Amino acid sequence: MSGQPIPFEIHPSSGVPIYRQLVDQVYALLAGGHLCEGDLLPSVRRVARAASVNPMTVSKAYSLLESQGAVVRVRGQGMRVAPKNQKGQASGRLEERKEQFGRLLEPALHRAQQLGLSDTEVREVLDELVHSLKRQS
Amino acid sequence: MIEINQLEKHFDGKQVLRGVDLEIAPGTVLGLLGQNGCGKTTLIKCALGLLRPTGGSATVLGDDAWHLSADTKARLGYVPQEVVSYPWMRVRQVIAYTAAFYPNWNGPFVDELCRRWRLPLEDRVGPLSVGQLQTLGIVLALGHEPELLVLDEPVASLDPSARRRFLRTLLEIIDQPNRTVLFSTHITSDLERVASRVAILREGRIVFHGELDSLKERVKRLHIASRQELPRSFSVPGALRCEVEGTAATVSVGDFDDRLVDEMQTTWDAEVTVHDLNLEEIFVEMHRGNSEFGLRSSE
Numbered sequence: 001m002s003g004q005p006i007p008f009e010i011h012p013s014s015g016v017p018i019y020r021q022l023v024d025q026v027y028a029l030l031a032g033g034h035l036c037e038g039d040l041l042p043s044v045r046r047v048a049r050a051a052s053v054n055p056m057t058v059s060k061a062y063s064l065l066e067s068q069g070a071v072v073r074v075r076g077q078g079m080r081v082a083p084k085n086q087k088g089q090a091s092g093r094l095e096e097r098k099e100q101f102g103r104l105l106e107p108a109l110h111r112a113q114q115l116g117l118s119d120t121e122v123r124e125v126l127d128e129l130v131h132s133l134k135r136q137s
Numbered sequence: 138m139i140e141i142n143q144l145e146k147h148f149d150g151k152q153v154l155r156g157v158d159l160e161i162a163p164g165t166v167l168g169l170l171g172q173n174g175c176g177k178t179t180l181i182k183c184a185l186g187l188l189r190p191t192g193g194s195a196t197v198l199g200d201d202a203w204h205l206s207a208d209t210k211a212r213l214g215y216v217p218q219e220v221v222s223y224p225w226m227r228v229r230q231v232i233a234y235t236a237a238f239y240p241n242w243n244g245p246f247v248d249e250l251c252r253r254w255r256l257p258l259e260d261r262v263g264p265l266s267v268g269q270l271q272t273l274g275i276v277l278a279l280g281h282e283p284e285l286l287v288l289d290e291p292v293a294s295l296d297p298s299a300r301r302r303f304l305r306t307l308l309e310i311i312d313q314p315n316r317t318v319l320f321s322t323h324i325t326s327d328l329e330r331v332a333s334r335v336a337i338l339r340e341g342r343i344v345f346h347g348e349l350d351s352l353k354e355r356v357k358r359l360h361i362a363s364r365q366e367l368p369r370s371f372s373v374p375g376a377l378r379c380e381v382e383g384t385a386a387t388v389s390v391g392d393f394d395d396r397l398v399d400e401m402q403t404t405w406d407a408e409v410t411v412h413d414l415n416l417e418e419i420f421v422e423m424h425r426g427n428s429e430f431g432l433r434s435s436e
Contacts, residue, residue, distance in 0.1 A: 012329040015413025017350035045312065052304055053330050054166060055312050060350075110410050 006042045007034065010051040018053055022061035026070060027100060030081065041071060041079040068096060138163050138198060138285050138317045139184055145192035146179050153179045155341035156193065161319060163284075166311050168332035168349075169321040170420060176341045177321040178218055181289050184319075185215055198285065211239060214283030218290045220274030224263030228256055228273060232280070239281035247280045254302060267294040275303065279310070286310065288320040292327060300327070307331055325416040335416070337423060344423065349416070356419045357393040361386040363407035373401070377422050389414075389422045 008025050010018055029035040044062060048055035062079050065071045071079040112122045139161040146154040153176045161167055171177045182188040184195045186202040195202035200209045222231055232251075236242040251258060254272045257265075265273065271294050278286065291307075292300045304327060311318055311331070322328055328335060329349065336346040345352065356377070361367070363384045371381045377389040390397065398409045414422065 013326045013415045013417070015353055015415045015418070017353045018329075019350060020354075048308060048312070049305070052301065052308060054308060054333055056166075056333050057350075106411070113408065 006047050006050045008047065008051065010053060012051075012053055018057045019061040019064065022047075022058065023064055024100065024103075026061075026065055027097075030070065035081050037081050037083050039081045040077060041081070043078050138165070139319065140196040141180075141184060141193070142195075143193035144180070144183055144190050144195055146176075146183055146188065147191045153341055154183065154190075157338070157341070157343055159336055159343055159346060161317060163317050164315045165334055166318045166332050167320075167334045167336055168328035169319060169336050169338060170323065170325065170328060170416075171321070171338035172424065173323065175338050177338055178289055180338065181287060181319070181321060185213070185287060211241075211281065212284045214278035214281065214286040216271070216274045216278045216286075216288045216291050218293070220270045222262045222270065222273060225261065227259055227261055228265075229258040231262055231273065232258075232277065235277045236280060241282065242280050243282055246282070247276055250276050250279065250306065253306070254299070268296060268299060271295060272299065272303075279306075284315065284317060286316070286318045286320075288318070290321055290323075292322070292324065304330060325420060329416050337420070339424065352419060353413065353416070355392050356414055356422065357390055358412040358414055358418075358422075359388045359390065359398070359401070360410045360412065361388065361401060361405060361407045362410075363405045365406060367405065371405070373397075378425055 007029060008022055010021055012018055014021065016024075026035065026041070035041075041062065042050075044055050044058045047053075047058045062071065066073055066079065069082055072082045074080050109122065112125075117125075139159070141157055141159040144154050144157040145152070157176075157180055159180075169177055169180070179188060183190045184197065184202055186195075186197070186205050189203055197205060198209045198212055200206055205213075223234075226234065228251075232247060236244065236247070250256075254276070256269065256272060256276065262270070262273070271291070275288070275291060278288075292303055295303060307318070307320075308331060310316055318331075320328075320331075332349055334347065335349045335352060337344050359373075363386075366384055367381050367386055369381070371379070371386060373379060373388045373390060375390055375392050377391050378387075379389075380387045393411070398411060401407060401409050
Protein backbone atom coordinates (compact mmCIF):
# COMPACT_ATOMS: atom_id res chain seq x y z
CA MET A 1 0.00 0.00 0.00
CA SER A 2 1.44 3.35 -0.97
CA GLY A 3 1.43 5.73 1.94
CA GLN A 4 1.66 8.85 -0.21
CA PRO A 5 -1.20 11.22 0.43
CA ILE A 6 -3.50 12.18 -2.42
CA PRO A 7 -4.73 15.73 -2.88
CA PHE A 8 -8.38 14.65 -2.87
CA GLU A 9 -10.89 14.38 -0.07
CA ILE A 10 -13.41 11.74 -1.07
CA HIS A 11 -16.65 11.03 0.75
CA PRO A 12 -18.14 7.81 -0.63
CA SER A 13 -21.34 8.26 1.36
CA SER A 14 -22.06 11.70 0.02
CA GLY A 15 -25.02 12.31 -2.26
CA VAL A 16 -22.54 13.52 -4.87
CA PRO A 17 -21.18 10.62 -6.92
CA ILE A 18 -17.51 9.90 -6.25
CA TYR A 19 -16.44 10.64 -9.84
CA ARG A 20 -18.15 14.06 -9.58
CA GLN A 21 -16.33 14.84 -6.34
CA LEU A 22 -13.02 14.06 -8.02
CA VAL A 23 -13.78 16.14 -11.10
CA ASP A 24 -14.92 19.11 -9.01
CA GLN A 25 -11.84 18.86 -6.78
CA VAL A 26 -9.45 18.78 -9.72
CA TYR A 27 -11.07 21.97 -11.05
CA ALA A 28 -10.86 23.52 -7.58
CA LEU A 29 -7.15 22.62 -7.35
CA LEU A 30 -6.59 24.13 -10.80
CA ALA A 31 -8.46 27.29 -9.90
CA GLY A 32 -6.51 27.63 -6.66
CA GLY A 33 -3.19 27.18 -8.44
CA HIS A 34 -2.44 23.97 -6.52
CA LEU A 35 -2.34 22.06 -9.78
CA CYS A 36 -0.49 23.66 -12.66
CA GLU A 37 0.12 22.95 -16.30
CA GLY A 38 2.17 19.80 -16.74
CA ASP A 39 1.54 18.46 -13.23
CA LEU A 40 0.83 14.76 -13.04
CA LEU A 41 -2.37 13.59 -11.36
CA PRO A 42 -1.88 10.70 -8.92
CA SER A 43 -2.45 7.38 -10.68
CA VAL A 44 -5.90 5.79 -10.72
CA ARG A 45 -4.65 2.93 -8.62
CA ARG A 46 -3.09 5.20 -6.03
CA VAL A 47 -6.24 7.26 -5.63
CA ALA A 48 -8.40 4.13 -5.48
CA ARG A 49 -6.19 2.58 -2.82
CA ALA A 50 -5.74 5.66 -0.70
CA ALA A 51 -9.46 6.39 -0.66
CA SER A 52 -10.61 2.73 -0.67
CA VAL A 53 -12.85 3.21 -3.66
CA ASN A 54 -13.41 1.32 -6.90
CA PRO A 55 -10.65 2.13 -9.44
CA MET A 56 -13.27 2.24 -12.20
CA THR A 57 -14.83 5.26 -10.52
CA VAL A 58 -11.50 7.09 -10.50
CA SER A 59 -10.95 6.18 -14.18
CA LYS A 60 -14.36 7.56 -14.98
CA ALA A 61 -13.47 10.90 -13.37
CA TYR A 62 -10.13 11.08 -15.18
CA SER A 63 -11.72 10.25 -18.54
CA LEU A 64 -14.29 12.97 -18.02
CA LEU A 65 -11.55 15.48 -17.20
CA GLU A 66 -9.74 14.37 -20.32
CA SER A 67 -12.82 14.80 -22.50
CA GLN A 68 -13.29 18.29 -21.06
CA GLY A 69 -9.71 19.13 -21.96
CA ALA A 70 -8.51 19.76 -18.43
CA VAL A 71 -5.95 16.95 -18.53
CA VAL A 72 -4.16 15.00 -21.22
CA ARG A 73 -3.41 11.30 -21.13
CA VAL A 74 0.32 10.74 -21.56
CA ARG A 75 1.25 7.22 -22.50
CA GLY A 76 3.15 5.46 -19.77
CA GLN A 77 2.89 8.39 -17.39
CA GLY A 78 -0.74 9.00 -16.64
CA MET A 79 -2.75 12.19 -16.64
CA ARG A 80 -1.06 15.57 -17.01
CA VAL A 81 -2.70 18.93 -16.50
CA ALA A 82 -3.34 20.43 -19.92
CA PRO A 83 -1.91 23.77 -21.00
CA LYS A 84 -4.21 26.67 -20.23
CA ASN A 85 -5.89 28.34 -23.17
CA GLN A 86 -5.74 32.09 -23.81
CA LYS A 87 -8.44 32.97 -21.37
CA GLY A 88 -6.40 31.41 -18.62
CA GLN A 89 -9.02 28.72 -18.05
CA ALA A 90 -9.15 25.00 -18.29
CA SER A 91 -10.60 24.48 -21.73
CA GLY A 92 -13.80 22.62 -20.93
CA ARG A 93 -17.00 23.75 -22.59
CA LEU A 94 -18.12 27.12 -21.27
CA GLU A 95 -21.57 25.74 -20.45
CA GLU A 96 -20.02 23.00 -18.33
CA ARG A 97 -17.70 25.36 -16.51
CA LYS A 98 -20.56 27.71 -15.78
CA GLU A 99 -22.71 24.86 -14.59
CA GLN A 100 -19.97 23.71 -12.26
CA PHE A 101 -19.54 27.18 -10.83
CA GLY A 102 -23.29 27.40 -10.36
CA ARG A 103 -23.29 24.21 -8.34
CA LEU A 104 -20.68 25.68 -6.00
CA LEU A 105 -22.67 28.87 -5.60
CA GLU A 106 -26.03 27.25 -4.95
CA PRO A 107 -25.55 26.49 -1.25
CA ALA A 108 -24.06 29.95 -0.70
CA LEU A 109 -27.08 31.61 -2.28
CA HIS A 110 -29.38 29.51 -0.15
CA ARG A 111 -27.53 30.72 2.93
CA ALA A 112 -27.73 34.32 1.70
CA GLN A 113 -31.48 33.92 1.54
CA GLN A 114 -31.57 32.65 5.11
CA LEU A 115 -29.46 35.63 6.14
CA GLY A 116 -32.05 37.92 4.59
CA LEU A 117 -29.78 39.42 1.94
CA SER A 118 -31.45 40.94 -1.10
CA ASP A 119 -30.45 40.05 -4.65
CA THR A 120 -28.63 43.38 -4.96
CA GLU A 121 -26.72 42.80 -1.73
CA VAL A 122 -25.69 39.34 -2.90
CA ARG A 123 -24.36 40.84 -6.14
CA GLU A 124 -22.47 43.49 -4.18
CA VAL A 125 -20.73 40.82 -2.11
CA LEU A 126 -19.89 38.87 -5.25
CA ASP A 127 -18.50 41.95 -7.01
CA GLU A 128 -16.35 42.83 -4.01
CA LEU A 129 -14.95 39.31 -3.92
CA VAL A 130 -14.16 39.31 -7.61
CA HIS A 131 -12.36 42.66 -7.24
CA SER A 132 -10.31 41.65 -4.23
CA LEU A 133 -9.26 38.41 -5.98
CA LYS A 134 -8.17 40.42 -9.01
CA ARG A 135 -6.09 42.72 -6.83
CA GLN A 136 -4.35 39.69 -5.27
CA SER A 137 -3.40 38.11 -8.58
CA MET B 138 -21.94 -13.82 -16.33
CA ILE B 139 -25.32 -14.23 -14.68
CA GLU B 140 -28.67 -14.02 -16.40
CA ILE B 141 -31.84 -14.22 -14.38
CA ASN B 142 -35.23 -14.20 -16.06
CA GLN B 143 -38.59 -13.98 -14.33
CA LEU B 144 -37.23 -15.95 -11.42
CA GLU B 145 -39.79 -17.05 -8.83
CA LYS B 146 -39.38 -18.92 -5.60
CA HIS B 147 -42.06 -20.08 -3.18
CA PHE B 148 -41.50 -21.68 0.19
CA ASP B 149 -44.60 -23.57 1.42
CA GLY B 150 -46.93 -21.20 -0.35
CA LYS B 151 -44.96 -18.11 0.71
CA GLN B 152 -43.74 -16.26 -2.35
CA VAL B 153 -40.24 -14.87 -1.76
CA LEU B 154 -39.17 -13.99 -5.30
CA ARG B 155 -41.82 -12.57 -7.61
CA GLY B 156 -40.34 -12.55 -11.07
CA VAL B 157 -36.79 -11.25 -10.73
CA ASP B 158 -34.95 -10.11 -13.86
CA LEU B 159 -31.26 -9.38 -13.50
CA GLU B 160 -28.35 -9.49 -15.86
CA ILE B 161 -24.75 -9.15 -14.73
CA ALA B 162 -22.15 -8.36 -17.37
CA PRO B 163 -18.47 -9.40 -17.05
CA GLY B 164 -16.34 -6.91 -15.16
CA THR B 165 -19.27 -5.58 -13.16
CA VAL B 166 -19.24 -5.09 -9.42
CA LEU B 167 -22.89 -5.26 -8.47
CA GLY B 168 -24.17 -4.53 -5.00
CA LEU B 169 -27.48 -6.17 -4.19
CA LEU B 170 -29.26 -4.07 -1.65
CA GLY B 171 -32.40 -4.88 0.27
CA GLN B 172 -34.01 -5.01 3.68
CA ASN B 173 -33.70 -8.11 5.81
CA GLY B 174 -36.06 -10.77 4.56
CA CYS B 175 -36.59 -9.26 1.12
CA GLY B 176 -35.14 -12.30 -0.65
CA LYS B 177 -31.45 -11.44 -1.21
CA THR B 178 -30.13 -14.77 0.03
CA THR B 179 -32.84 -16.72 -1.80
CA LEU B 180 -31.99 -14.89 -5.02
CA ILE B 181 -28.28 -15.63 -4.65
CA LYS B 182 -28.91 -19.28 -3.84
CA CYS B 183 -31.20 -19.69 -6.84
CA ALA B 184 -28.64 -17.97 -9.06
CA LEU B 185 -25.96 -20.45 -7.94
CA GLY B 186 -28.06 -23.57 -8.12
CA LEU B 187 -28.22 -24.04 -4.34
CA LEU B 188 -32.00 -23.66 -4.40
CA ARG B 189 -34.32 -24.81 -7.15
CA PRO B 190 -36.44 -21.95 -8.53
CA THR B 191 -40.21 -22.39 -8.64
CA GLY B 192 -40.39 -20.53 -11.92
CA GLY B 193 -38.24 -18.66 -14.41
CA SER B 194 -34.60 -19.33 -15.11
CA ALA B 195 -31.09 -18.55 -13.91
CA THR B 196 -27.97 -19.01 -16.02
CA VAL B 197 -24.38 -18.75 -14.77
CA LEU B 198 -21.47 -18.58 -17.23
CA GLY B 199 -23.74 -20.15 -19.82
CA ASP B 200 -24.89 -23.06 -17.65
CA ASP B 201 -28.34 -23.49 -16.20
CA ALA B 202 -27.89 -22.75 -12.50
CA TRP B 203 -29.47 -26.02 -11.40
CA HIS B 204 -27.12 -28.04 -13.62
CA LEU B 205 -23.75 -26.34 -13.19
CA SER B 206 -20.85 -28.24 -14.77
CA ALA B 207 -17.70 -28.92 -12.75
CA ASP B 208 -15.92 -26.54 -15.10
CA THR B 209 -18.26 -23.69 -14.30
CA LYS B 210 -18.10 -24.41 -10.59
CA ALA B 211 -14.33 -24.07 -10.75
CA ARG B 212 -14.77 -20.53 -12.10
CA LEU B 213 -17.08 -19.53 -9.25
CA GLY B 214 -16.37 -18.38 -5.73
CA TYR B 215 -19.12 -18.15 -3.15
CA VAL B 216 -19.16 -16.98 0.45
CA PRO B 217 -22.43 -17.84 2.20
CA GLN B 218 -23.91 -15.66 4.87
CA GLU B 219 -23.10 -18.27 7.48
CA VAL B 220 -19.88 -20.05 6.77
CA VAL B 221 -20.05 -23.73 7.63
CA SER B 222 -16.76 -25.54 7.98
CA TYR B 223 -15.22 -28.53 9.69
CA PRO B 224 -14.99 -27.72 13.41
CA TRP B 225 -12.47 -30.48 14.20
CA MET B 226 -9.92 -29.35 11.61
CA ARG B 227 -7.28 -26.72 12.07
CA VAL B 228 -7.55 -23.62 9.87
CA ARG B 229 -4.41 -24.69 8.01
CA GLN B 230 -5.95 -28.12 7.31
CA VAL B 231 -9.26 -26.72 6.04
CA ILE B 232 -7.35 -24.54 3.61
CA ALA B 233 -5.22 -27.49 2.40
CA TYR B 234 -8.34 -29.65 2.11
CA THR B 235 -10.16 -27.05 -0.01
CA ALA B 236 -7.06 -26.35 -2.12
CA ALA B 237 -6.95 -30.01 -3.13
CA PHE B 238 -10.20 -29.58 -5.08
CA TYR B 239 -8.80 -26.85 -7.32
CA PRO B 240 -5.99 -27.38 -9.83
CA ASN B 241 -5.38 -23.64 -10.10
CA TRP B 242 -5.23 -22.85 -6.36
CA ASN B 243 -3.03 -19.82 -5.65
CA GLY B 244 -1.16 -20.83 -2.51
CA PRO B 245 1.03 -17.73 -2.07
CA PHE B 246 -2.00 -15.45 -2.46
CA VAL B 247 -3.88 -17.42 0.20
CA ASP B 248 -0.88 -17.28 2.57
CA GLU B 249 -0.74 -13.54 2.04
CA LEU B 250 -4.47 -13.14 2.80
CA CYS B 251 -4.16 -15.23 5.95
CA ARG B 252 -1.29 -13.06 7.15
CA ARG B 253 -3.07 -9.84 6.33
CA TRP B 254 -6.27 -10.92 8.05
CA ARG B 255 -4.43 -12.55 10.94
CA LEU B 256 -6.13 -15.91 10.59
CA PRO B 257 -4.86 -18.25 13.33
CA LEU B 258 -3.67 -21.10 11.11
CA GLU B 259 -3.00 -23.53 13.95
CA ASP B 260 -6.35 -23.01 15.74
CA ARG B 261 -9.22 -25.41 15.30
CA VAL B 262 -12.17 -24.10 13.31
CA GLY B 263 -14.76 -24.96 15.98
CA PRO B 264 -13.99 -22.20 18.49
CA LEU B 265 -13.35 -19.46 15.90
CA SER B 266 -15.41 -16.28 16.26
CA VAL B 267 -18.12 -15.54 13.70
CA GLY B 268 -15.90 -12.86 12.17
CA GLN B 269 -12.90 -15.21 11.89
CA LEU B 270 -15.11 -17.88 10.37
CA GLN B 271 -16.38 -15.45 7.78
CA THR B 272 -12.82 -14.37 7.01
CA LEU B 273 -11.91 -18.03 6.52
CA GLY B 274 -14.90 -18.42 4.19
CA ILE B 275 -13.70 -15.48 2.13
CA VAL B 276 -10.15 -16.87 1.90
CA LEU B 277 -11.50 -20.24 0.79
CA ALA B 278 -13.64 -18.56 -1.88
CA LEU B 279 -10.73 -16.50 -3.23
CA GLY B 280 -8.05 -19.20 -3.33
CA HIS B 281 -8.78 -20.37 -6.87
CA GLU B 282 -9.11 -16.75 -8.09
CA PRO B 283 -12.62 -17.17 -9.46
CA GLU B 284 -13.87 -15.10 -12.40
CA LEU B 285 -17.19 -14.68 -10.66
CA LEU B 286 -17.23 -14.01 -6.95
CA VAL B 287 -20.54 -14.06 -5.09
CA LEU B 288 -20.70 -12.86 -1.51
CA ASP B 289 -23.80 -12.96 0.64
CA GLU B 290 -23.50 -10.24 3.31
CA PRO B 291 -19.73 -10.71 3.40
CA VAL B 292 -18.95 -8.15 6.05
CA ALA B 293 -21.98 -8.49 8.31
CA SER B 294 -20.02 -10.10 11.15
CA LEU B 295 -16.72 -8.25 10.74
CA ASP B 296 -15.67 -5.38 12.98
CA PRO B 297 -15.08 -2.01 11.29
CA SER B 298 -11.33 -2.40 10.84
CA ALA B 299 -11.65 -5.97 9.55
CA ARG B 300 -14.39 -4.71 7.25
CA ARG B 301 -12.10 -2.03 5.88
CA ARG B 302 -9.32 -4.59 5.34
CA PHE B 303 -11.76 -6.81 3.52
CA LEU B 304 -12.94 -3.94 1.31
CA ARG B 305 -9.32 -3.16 0.41
CA THR B 306 -8.76 -6.73 -0.70
CA LEU B 307 -12.02 -6.75 -2.61
CA LEU B 308 -10.89 -3.59 -4.39
CA GLU B 309 -7.61 -5.26 -5.31
CA ILE B 310 -9.52 -8.22 -6.68
CA ILE B 311 -11.79 -6.13 -8.84
CA ASP B 312 -8.81 -4.16 -10.13
CA GLN B 313 -8.04 -7.13 -12.35
CA PRO B 314 -9.85 -6.96 -15.67
CA ASN B 315 -13.03 -8.96 -16.18
CA ARG B 316 -13.42 -9.94 -12.57
CA THR B 317 -17.12 -9.98 -11.77
CA VAL B 318 -18.44 -9.57 -8.25
CA LEU B 319 -21.96 -9.84 -6.89
CA PHE B 320 -22.37 -9.02 -3.24
CA SER B 321 -25.43 -8.50 -1.11
CA THR B 322 -25.42 -6.13 1.79
CA HIS B 323 -27.48 -3.72 3.78
CA ILE B 324 -24.43 -1.60 4.60
CA THR B 325 -24.85 1.14 2.03
CA SER B 326 -21.50 2.84 2.72
CA ASP B 327 -19.56 -0.31 1.70
CA LEU B 328 -21.58 -0.56 -1.46
CA GLU B 329 -20.86 3.09 -2.27
CA ARG B 330 -17.12 2.45 -2.14
CA VAL B 331 -16.97 -0.77 -4.06
CA ALA B 332 -19.92 -1.19 -6.41
CA SER B 333 -20.26 0.32 -9.85
CA ARG B 334 -23.83 -0.85 -10.15
CA VAL B 335 -26.59 -1.38 -7.68
CA ALA B 336 -29.69 -3.56 -7.73
CA ILE B 337 -32.36 -2.91 -5.15
CA LEU B 338 -34.56 -5.83 -4.17
CA ARG B 339 -37.83 -5.07 -2.51
CA GLU B 340 -40.50 -7.61 -1.64
CA GLY B 341 -39.20 -10.14 -4.12
CA ARG B 342 -38.76 -7.77 -7.05
CA ILE B 343 -35.88 -5.73 -8.44
CA VAL B 344 -37.14 -2.16 -8.14
CA PHE B 345 -33.95 -0.57 -9.45
CA HIS B 346 -30.94 -1.81 -11.34
CA GLY B 347 -28.42 0.57 -12.81
CA GLU B 348 -25.30 2.59 -12.20
CA LEU B 349 -24.82 3.87 -8.69
CA ASP B 350 -23.69 7.24 -10.05
CA SER B 351 -26.78 7.69 -12.16
CA LEU B 352 -29.00 6.71 -9.22
CA LYS B 353 -27.41 9.48 -7.14
CA GLU B 354 -27.72 11.95 -9.99
CA ARG B 355 -31.39 11.19 -10.57
CA VAL B 356 -32.84 10.85 -7.08
CA LYS B 357 -32.99 14.24 -5.37
CA ARG B 358 -34.93 15.84 -2.57
CA LEU B 359 -36.44 19.22 -3.33
CA HIS B 360 -37.49 21.79 -0.78
CA ILE B 361 -40.11 24.13 -2.07
CA ALA B 362 -40.79 27.42 -0.33
CA SER B 363 -43.68 29.21 -1.98
CA ARG B 364 -44.77 32.79 -1.44
CA GLN B 365 -48.31 31.55 -1.06
CA GLU B 366 -50.19 28.68 0.52
CA LEU B 367 -49.71 25.51 -1.50
CA PRO B 368 -52.96 23.82 -2.51
CA ARG B 369 -53.95 20.36 -1.35
CA SER B 370 -53.73 19.25 -4.94
CA PHE B 371 -50.00 20.06 -4.98
CA SER B 372 -48.17 17.28 -6.71
CA VAL B 373 -45.08 16.66 -8.76
CA PRO B 374 -45.03 14.13 -11.58
CA GLY B 375 -42.83 11.15 -10.83
CA ALA B 376 -42.47 11.96 -7.12
CA LEU B 377 -41.36 9.18 -4.79
CA ARG B 378 -42.70 11.11 -1.85
CA CYS B 379 -44.45 14.40 -1.41
CA GLU B 380 -45.20 16.25 1.83
CA VAL B 381 -46.97 19.58 1.92
CA GLU B 382 -47.38 21.91 4.87
CA GLY B 383 -48.63 25.46 4.40
CA THR B 384 -46.32 27.27 2.03
CA ALA B 385 -43.61 24.61 2.11
CA ALA B 386 -43.26 21.22 0.53
CA THR B 387 -40.68 18.45 0.48
CA VAL B 388 -40.62 16.28 -2.59
CA SER B 389 -38.34 13.40 -3.50
CA VAL B 390 -38.08 12.75 -7.19
CA GLY B 391 -36.62 9.76 -8.99
CA ASP B 392 -35.83 11.42 -12.28
CA PHE B 393 -34.38 14.83 -11.56
CA ASP B 394 -33.39 17.38 -14.13
CA ASP B 395 -32.87 21.12 -14.03
CA ARG B 396 -35.99 21.87 -16.07
CA LEU B 397 -38.09 20.43 -13.26
CA VAL B 398 -36.78 23.14 -10.92
CA ASP B 399 -37.56 25.93 -13.39
CA GLU B 400 -41.01 24.53 -13.95
CA MET B 401 -41.76 24.32 -10.24
CA GLN B 402 -40.45 27.82 -9.61
CA THR B 403 -42.87 29.31 -12.12
CA THR B 404 -45.85 27.02 -11.46
CA TRP B 405 -45.83 27.47 -7.69
CA ASP B 406 -44.16 30.88 -7.38
CA ALA B 407 -41.55 29.28 -5.17
CA GLU B 408 -37.90 29.02 -4.27
CA VAL B 409 -36.70 25.49 -4.92
CA THR B 410 -33.56 24.06 -3.32
CA VAL B 411 -32.11 20.77 -4.44
CA HIS B 412 -30.52 18.33 -2.00
CA ASP B 413 -28.29 15.43 -2.95
CA LEU B 414 -29.12 12.11 -1.33
CA ASN B 415 -26.68 9.38 -0.47
CA LEU B 416 -27.48 5.73 -1.03
CA GLU B 417 -28.83 5.21 2.47
CA GLU B 418 -31.20 8.15 2.09
CA ILE B 419 -32.27 6.97 -1.36
CA PHE B 420 -32.89 3.50 0.03
CA VAL B 421 -35.05 4.91 2.80
CA GLU B 422 -36.98 7.09 0.33
CA MET B 423 -37.68 4.05 -1.80
CA HIS B 424 -38.97 2.06 1.15
CA ARG B 425 -41.37 4.67 2.47
CA GLY B 426 -45.02 3.92 1.88
CA ASN B 427 -46.11 1.13 -0.37
CA SER B 428 -46.55 2.85 -3.68
CA GLU B 429 -44.87 1.65 -6.81
CA PHE B 430 -42.25 4.30 -7.37
CA GLY B 431 -41.62 6.12 -10.57
CA LEU B 432 -38.04 4.96 -10.83
CA ARG B 433 -36.95 3.36 -14.03
CA SER B 434 -33.92 1.15 -14.06
CA SER B 435 -31.21 2.57 -16.23
CA GLU B 436 -28.56 1.11 -18.41
